[in-house]
Amino acid sequence: MIGWDLNAALALGDALGIPPVAMAELLPLIEAVMVRKLNEEMVANGGPGVSH
Structure with a gap:
């Protein structure tokens, strides 16, 4: 694994009401x-x- 889809993670944070600066x-x-x-x-x- 090399990483996450950060655009999707930021969108999820926005939907949850988490401030973009915190995300x-x-x-x-x-x-x-x-x-x-x-x-x-x-x-x-x-x-x-x-x-296994």
Whole structure:
């Protein structure tokens, strides 16, 4: 995984009433952690598309 669709994430934040400034500040940080954790999990499980 390389990242999120940030336009969709910003639209979701807007729909939830989250201020755009907060979304712009927090989304990159949250995205970086999620991408790193998902990639670690994929490696630990034998890569994408591999089921155990």
